[in-house]
Structures are given as C-alpha cells and as structure tokens.
Amino acid sequence: MRLAEAWRVALDALRANRLRSALTMLGVIIGVASVVILVAIGTGTKQKVEQQVEGLGSNLLLVVPGRIDVGSAPALSPLTLDDVDAVSRVVGDPDRVAVTVASGATVRAGARSDFSTVQGVLETTPAVFTRELARGRYLTGSDVDTSRRVAVLGASVARALFPDRDPVGQQVTVSGVRFRVIGVFAPLGQSLGVDRDDEVHVPVTAAQRLYGTQRIDGIAVKAPDRERIDELGGRIVAELTRRHPGTEFSAVTQEQILGVLGDILGILTGVLAAIAGISLLVGGVGVSNIMLVSVRERTREIGLRKAVGARPRDIGVQFLLEAVLLTSIGGLTGMALGVGTALTVAAVSPIPAAVTWWSLALAFGVSAAVGIVFGVVPAQRAGRLDPVVALRSE
Amino acid sequence: MTAPAIEAVDVSRTYQLDGVSVPALRGVSLTVAPGDYVALVGPSGSGKSTLMHLLGGLDRPTGGRLAIGGREVGSLSPGELAALRNETIGFVFQAFHLLPRTSAVDNVALPLVYRGVGARQRRERAAAMLGRVGLGHRLDHRPNQLSGGEQQRVAIARALVTDPTVLLADEPTGNLDSVTGAAVLELLERLNAESGVALVMVTHDHEVAARARRRIAMRDGVVVADSADERHDPPVSAGTGRPDTLVPAPSAESRSASGSGPGHPSGGTGGAAGATGRRAGEGPAGDAPAVPADEEAVP
Numbered sequence: 043m044r045l046a047e048a049w050r051v052a053l054d055a056l057r058a059n060r061l062r063s064a065l066t067m068l069g070v071i072i073g074v075a076s077v078v079i080l081v082a083i084g085t086g087t088k089q090k091v092e093q094q095v096e097g098l099g100s101n102l103l104l105v106v107p108g109r110i111d112v113g114s115a116p117a118l119s120p121l122t123l124d125d126v127d128a129v130s131r132v133v134g135d136p137d138r139v140a141v142t143v144a145s146g147a148t149v150r151a152g153a154r155s156d157f158s159t160v161q162g163v164l165e166t167t168p169a170v171f172t173r174e175l176a177r178g179r180y181l182t183g184s185d186v187d188t189s190r191r192v193a194v195l196g197a198s199v200a201r202a203l204f205p206d207r208d209p210v211g212q213q214v215t216v217s218g219v220r221f222r223v224i225g226v227f228a229p230l231g232q233s234l235g236v237d238r239d240d241e242v243h244v245p246v247t248a249a250q251r252l253y254g255t256q257r258i259d260g261i262a263v264k265a266p267d268r269e270r271i272d273e274l275g276g277r278i279v280a281e282l283t284r285r286h287p288g289t290e291f292s293a294v295t296q297e298q299i300l301g302v303l304g305d306i307l308g309i310l311t312g313v314l315a316a317i318a319g320i321s322l323l324v325g326g327v328g329v330s331n332i333m334l335v336s337v338r339e340r341t342r343e344i345g346l347r348k349a350v351g352a353r354p355r356d357i358g359v360q361f362l363l364e365a366v367l368l369t370s371i372g373g374l375t376g377m378a379l380g381v382g383t384a385l386t387v388a389a390v391s392p393i394p395a396a397v398t399w400w401s402l403a404l405a406f407g408v409s410a411a412v413g414i415v416f417g418v419v420p421a422q423r424a425g426r427l428d429p430v431v432a433l434r435s436e
Numbered sequence: 437m438t439a440p441a442i443e444a445v446d447v448s449r450t451y452q453l454d455g456v457s458v459p460a461l462r463g464v465s466l467t468v469a470p471g472d473y474v475a476l477v478g479p480s481g482s483g484k485s486t487l488m489h490l491l492g493g494l495d496r497p498t499g500g501r502l503a504i505g506g507r508e509v510g511s512l513s514p515g516e517l518a519a520l521r522n523e524t525i526g527f528v529f530q531a532f533h534l535l536p537r538t539s540a541v542d543n544v545a546l547p548l549v550y551r552g553v554g555a556r557q558r559r560e561r562a563a564a565m566l567g568r569v570g571l572g573h574r575l576d577h578r579p580n581q582l583s584g585g586e587q588q589r590v591a592i593a594r595a596l597v598t599d600p601t602v603l604l605a606d607e608p609t610g611n612l613d614s615v616t617g618a619a620v621l622e623l624l625e626r627l628n629a630e631s632g633v634a635l636v637m638v639t640h641d642h643e644v645a646a647r648a649r650r651r652i653a654m655r656d657g658v659v660v661a662d663s664a665d666e667r668h669d670p671p672v673s674a675g676t677g678r679p680d681t682l683v684p685a686p687s688a689e690s691r692s693a694s695g696s697g698p699g700h701p702s703g704g705t706g707g708a709a710g711a712t713g714r715r716a717g718e719g720p721a722g723d724a725p726a727v728p729a730d731e732e733a734v735p
Contacts, residue, residue, distance in 0.1 A: 044549075044552060047549055047555075054537075058537055342533065343535060345533075346533045346535070346546075347546070347550070348494075348518060348521075349492070349494060349521065349527045349533075350521070350522065350527070350546055350547035350550065350594065350598075351518050351519060351521050351522020351523075351547050351550040351551065351598075352518060352550045353514070353515035353518040353519065353550070354514050354515060354518070355515060356518075356550060428495075429494045429495075430489045430494050430495050433494070433529070433533065
C-alpha cells in the first residue's frame with residue numbers, strides 16, 4: 043500500500059469518530075500547550091533578567107565580600123570608604139567607582155510615608171550604573187564630602203510621597219532625619235525582583251551617619267573595556283584581600299551573574315517543562331488506549347483488509363499513522379493554543395513570555411514521537427490479528 | 437490439463453483451544469481446477485469453513501500440503517500469503533463485509549489499494565467491475581444506501597476486481613431472500629462462465645448446491661464425497677448427485693479413509709471421534725446458528 047493512501051485511510055478513520063478523536067487529542071493538546079507556555083514563560087523571564095542585568099550598565103564589575111555562588115549567604119561587609127579609595131587607585135579613575143550602603147527605611151513627607159530602600163552612594167553612581175533623572179539634579183561630590191542631607195527619589199517613591207506636587211525642593215524624613223529632595227529618577231521598573239523605582243539615593247557619608255556605621259555594602263566598578271575586566275577584577279580583589287587579611291572578596295561581572303541566574307532559571311524552566319511533559323505522556327497513554335479500542339472495534343475491518351490482501355505491515359502502518367496523526371494534529375493545536383496563551387499572558391500580565399522556535403519544534407517533534415511510541419503496540423496488535431478470527435468477530 | 441488453481445493433499449488443521457488439540461480438518465485432499473464450479477456442503481462443524489479459509493490462504497494447514505496458484509502455502513510468511521490472496525483469491529462473505537462510510541466504488545477498489553494501483557486506475561477498474569455486476573449506476577452509494585442484494589454484488593465486484601483465479605464464496609446467498617439470492621447466484625455463475633474464475637461456494641442450501649458442476653460433501657473434518665470422483669469412478673457412491681445422498685452412513689473406517697480419495701466408502705460421523713471433531717469444528721468454524729449438526733445434511 044502506498045503511504046499517501048495510508049494517510050488518507052488514517053484521516054478517514056479519525057473523521058469517522060470525530061468526538062473521540064478530539065477528546066483523545068485533548069490530552070496531547072493540553073500537554074503540548076503547557077510545555078510551550080511554561081517554556082515561553084521561562085525563556086521570557088530569562089530574557090528579562092538578562093536585559094535587566096545588562097541594563098545596569100556596561101562592563102560592570104561588582105565587588106562584594108564573600109563568594110558569589112548559588113546558595114552562599116551574603117557575608118557581613120568589612121569594607122569602608124578607605125577601601126573605596128584604594129580600589130579607586132587600582133582602577134586609576136575614581137569616577138569609575140561607585141559604592142552602596144543600603145537599608146530599608148520608611149521615608150515620610152508630611153502625612154504620607156513610603157517604605158523604600160535608602161542607598162548611600164557616591165556622586166559617581168549615574169556614570170557607573172545607567173540611571174537617568176526625570177527632574178532636578180543628582181548628588182555632587184561636595185554633597186558627599188559634606189554629608190549634605192539631600193536625596194534623589196525613585197519614581198514610585200516620588201509618586202507616593204508627592205502625588206500632586208513637584209518633589210524637588212521638598213523635605214522628606216528618613217528615620218527622623220530631614221533630607222531635601224534635589225532630584226527624581228526616571229522610572230526603571232523592576233530589576234531582579236527589586237523595584238528599582240523604590241530607591242532613595244543619599245550621599246554615602248550621610249547614610250553612614252544615619253545608620254551609625256562605617257561600612258559599605260559593595261563597590262561597583264565600570265571597567266574601561268571588556269577585555270581587561272577580569273584582570274582588573276583580580277587586581278581589585280588582591281588589593282582588598284591585602285587590606286583585609288582572611289576575608290574573601292569576589293569581583294563578579296555581569297556575565298557571571300547572568301551565568302548563575304541563567305543556570306537557576308534554566309533548571310527552573312527545565313523542571314516546569316518536565317512537569318508539562320508528564321501531561322504529554324499521560325496524553326500519549328490516552329492515545330494508546332483509544333487506539334487499542336479502535337483496533338478492537340475495527341477487528342472485522344482489519345480481517346477484511348487482510349482477506350483482500352493487506353499485509354500485516356500495511357495494517358500496522360495504517361494504525362500507526364492514525365496514532366501519529368492524532369498526536370500531530372493535537373500537537374499543532376496545542377502549539378497554537380500555547381503560543382496564543384503565552385502571548386496573551388505576556389500582553390496582559392507582568393509575567394514575561396517569549397515563544398522560541400526551538401520549543402515549538404521540540405513540542406511538535408515530541409508529540410509526533412509520542413504517537414509513534416504509544417501507537418506501536420496497538421498497531422502491532424492490529425497487524426498480527428489472525429484474519430480468520432478477525433473476520434468472524436462481531 | 438492446466439495446473440490446478442488450488443491443490444490440497446492430506447491437509448489437516450488442528451486448533452489449540454485451552455491446551456486441548458481439536459482437529460477441524462483431518463486429512464483433506466482435493467484440487468480446484470481453473471474455471472471449476474464447486475459447491476462445498478456439509479453440516480455445521482463439518483469443517484467446510486475451515487477448509488474455505490485454508491483454500492483462500494487466510495489460514496495455514498497444520499498438516500499436509502496446500503498449494504495456491506502453485507505456491508506452497510506453508511512456506512509463505514504472513515505478508516507473502518497476503519500478497520498471494522490479493523493476486524489469486526477473491527472472497528465473498530455471507531455478511532458482505534463492506535466497509536461502512538465508504539462508497540461502493542471505493543469498497544470495490546480496496547484490494548487494488550494493497551496491490552499498489554494508483555487512485556485513478558483503481559477507480560476506473562472498480563467502476564468497470566461494478567458495471568459488470570449491474571451496479572454501474574450506484575458507484576458512489578454507501579453500503580447503507582444499498583439493498584442486501586446490491587451490497588453482495590458490490591462484494592462480488594470487490595472479489596473479482598483483481599482478476600483472481602479462484603472466487604471463494606461463503607454462503608453468498610445466506611443473508612438474502614430467495615429471489616435476490618437467486619439473482620446473486622446467477623451473477624456468480626455468469627461470472628464463472630464468462631471470466632473462467634473458479635467458483636468455490638460454501639452453502640447449506642441444497643438447491644444452490646445442486647446447481648454446481650461439482651459438489652464436495654464434508655463431515656467431521658473430512659471429505660465424505662466429491663462428485664468429481666464419482667465421474668471418474670461411478671460405482672463408489674451410486675448416488676444421484678444430489679448432495680443429500682453424498683453423505684454416507686457412519687462408518688468405522690472413517691478415520692483411516694479420510695481424504696484418501698476414490699474407492700473408499702468414506703464416512704465421517706462414526707463413533708466418538710466424529711463427535712469430537714464436530715464439536716471442535718464449531719469453535720473456529722462457528723459460522724452457523726446452533727442447529728443440530730446433521731439436520732441439513734441428512735434431512
């Protein structure tokens with residue numbers, strides 16, 4: 043029998059039992075759709091994270107105490123502003139070095155308040171990280187040197203505290219200390235799960251006084267070029283280790299952060315896809331089941347086909363194609379449903395979703411393979427039926 | 437003399453049912469010549485359906501030698517056997533066995549599908565064949581839109597569309613009223629005469645059997661009479677040729693005589709062995725309602 047003929051026969055058989063075919067496909071449809079959706083969400087999240095890490099600025103080197111690794115706890119920082127000066131000397135350009143000492147604090151303005159992250163920073167921050175102002179000005183070197191109590195508000199802080207006024211020139215209170223607002227950031231959105239519009243930047247010296255500490259949490263360096271970034275990191279770490287014997291420091295690049303995050307998100311996406319894959323497997327079992335029923339129901343037809351000259355292989359191929367057709371059509375429908383849902387989710391919710399071609403190809407391939415795997419047993423059973431017995435069946 | 441279309445030598449078929457061997461055929465020898473017109477008669481469980489399945493290559497003997505179209509059945513794989521059926525055998529069943537939801541022309545074309553004939557040629561040949569059975573105006577009707585007689589004509593067209601050498605018909609008129617049945621029978625006879633296809637027909641109907649040029653009577657898994665033998669050797673069974681008389685009285689020699697051909701007063705109902713054979717035959721060959729087995733053969 044020609045293969046084209048076998049496809050036609052298989053399609054006819056599916057048409058003859060439309061409802062049953064549709065219900066059988068549903069298992070595959072749901073399985074494929076969930077694989078596509080979950081992989082899309084995983085991929086979308088990863089892409090967004092990458093964008094955000096890259097959006098911090100280019101050629102960034104983050105220097106923190108301890109090791110940056112999956113599962114390691116943040117260490118208490120021994121770094122001080124003296125270390126920052128030392129790092130600046132290593133880098134050779136103080137404008138490329140930024141610091142942060144951050145703490146959550148309630149910021150008040152009149153009767154309104156907002157819980158935000160108050161960061162003590164140097165005036166170099168906008169040059170090192172990518173930050174743009176919507177209004178006013180940023181901190182200056184003299185603000186930092188004189189511990190001036192001035193603050194630059196994140197977009198959402200500004201909106202919360204001064205919904206109807208220009209915040210610039212207004213007063214805010216952080217832990218009972220008054221600060222004058224000199225600028226407002228342009229909105230940035232979320233980055234790595236942190237609302238970056240919820241930040242309030244104050245001079246690092248003022249923040250240290252506010253918190254009663256000399257420490258700083260971390261140093262960020264904008265390397266002059268990408269090629270020498272690892273070497274520069276090594277020198278910075280060496281200098282800091284010399285200054286703080288016995289303490290470990292890490293200088294991580296964006297690539298390294300992305301690598302670590304990518305690994306985590308990759309595992310997460312894999313787990314989600316595997317769970318969705320299980321439903322695809324269950325769908326496959328359903329196909330197998332229905333094909334067995336179909337073989338039994340059509341035993342007489344099989345007997346007749348054999349009587350008029352169908353070889354066991356012809357019958358086997360016919361039923362195998364039927365199973366593959368079931369899962370392939372289910373797979374295509376599931377793909378369409380998955381893509382549609384993923385795009386809708388991405389459009390109407392904050393959950394990012396990016397449909398990738400490879401996930402579609404994989405989902406379709408897997409669904410067709412499921413048809414083959416779960417169609418083989420019923421097909422073999424059909425092919426091996428004794429024509430005499432088959433013809434006599436009810 | 438042309439080569440026989442089918443040649444069976446001492447063919448037996450034993451079924452294994454729950455570990456028990458039950459013989460359905462116990463040594464049958466016969467040849468079907470090209471253009472033959474044979475009626476296969478015998479009571480239910482006599483093994484005629486089993487023999488029919490063997491002659492049609494649907495089943496393989498467990499003993500003896502069976503050649504269809506000169507090819508030894510025992511040495512063929514299921515796939516080769518299927519191809520052999522496709523090339524040499526046409527089947528007509530009592531229950532028609534047409535595919536539902538499939539037009540008459542597609543039903544008729546079905547054997548050609550497995551022969552690898554292209555769609556257009558299939559349709560042409562199937563339509564021509566339907567024309568020969570008088571259904572040229574019913575090409576695209578589905579089985580449920582056709583009468584019983586028309587359905588059986590479609591089945592006959594399907595059996596003959598491959599130009600087989602042997603047409604095996606299992607109770608072809610069994611599901612039809614007498615008028616329709618007679619018309620179908622006439623059609624089969626006409627096709628037999630016109631195209632030279634050998635017609636082997638299993639029947640319970642004595643009137644039907646009486647029309648055949650040759651009658652083979654079976655009982656308890658053996659051939660008890662073959663009118664072809666009578667012509668060569670008249671004294672054996674001085675019968676009239678009517679099928680009733682082709683079944684001799686029970687004989688103690690039944691087993692040793694089975695299938696040994698002319699010259700023996702062969703019979704098959706003798707003793708316990710016969711009873712076993714009959715019961716056994718009903719399992720695999722249970723094509724008939726539960727009537728007393730001997731009723732029709734010996735009225």
